[in-house]
Amino acid sequence: MSSVNDSRYLYDIQKKMEAMLKYQKPAERDQKLLQYYIDQLFTLPCFRTTVVPPPGFGIFARYVRELHIPIPGYPYNMKMRLTGPRGSTIKRMEDFCQCSINVHPVKYDHVVVYIACADYINVARWRVDLAEKCIMEILRIPANGRDVVYQMQMAELAVRNGTYESRMMYFH
Incomplete structure (x- = not known):
């Protein structure tokens, strides 16, 4: 369209x-x-696109990544920004990336994010990388305000x- x-x-x-x-x-x-x-x-503009994963090969495995995201002086509560109203932002991100995403707050400006995906190992890594990019995109505040x-x-x-x-x- x-x-x-x-x-x-x-x-x-x-x-x-x-x-x-x-x-x-x-x-x-x-x-x-x-x-x-x-x-x-x-739905945020970054989730309106369609992404196609690479062809799967190798073993079927559960791939987990733990991200520590400290941003000193961040103006918003990071957990709430990632979660969104009634969990909608994180649900859309999980649907888009086809991963399980859990956000654990450490402080107001520091979170630990667990991203997990069960698929062929190369596809699982690709999906987790995509989820990490989405998380960083949501946390980014544009310079134009x-x-x-x-x-x-x-x-x-x-x-x-x-x-x-x-x-x-x-x-x-």
Whole structure:
């Protein structure tokens, strides 16, 4: 799908979700449909691509990597940034990378992340490397000050809490 068609599709989804939130009482809302709208609108741009793993060879094994990520002076709680609203960011990352990801906080600006994958050894290493890149991408704060991860997580949280205000979101 081209970016113009993708932007138009996301705009239509946003309008449908806003109508649902505006005209339906919380008890009357179709929760599966609302979850679909949330998944479509608030999936981070880095998880919208399709990746193809290398062909598997070798033995089938469980590959585990432990990452210690200390970033002194980091302005956000790292565990919450990786986890996202109600665990949605980490769930999307696990679906995208097809790995199990566990985040353990040490301090506000230091976390230990365990990434595990069971597959052919070369594919498992590739998936764990991909998960590590995704984690570092989520933790990166852009120099231009426009933090897309934070904006999308806060907008998703507002929808889930029922405090979402109708405003145009900027989609890439």
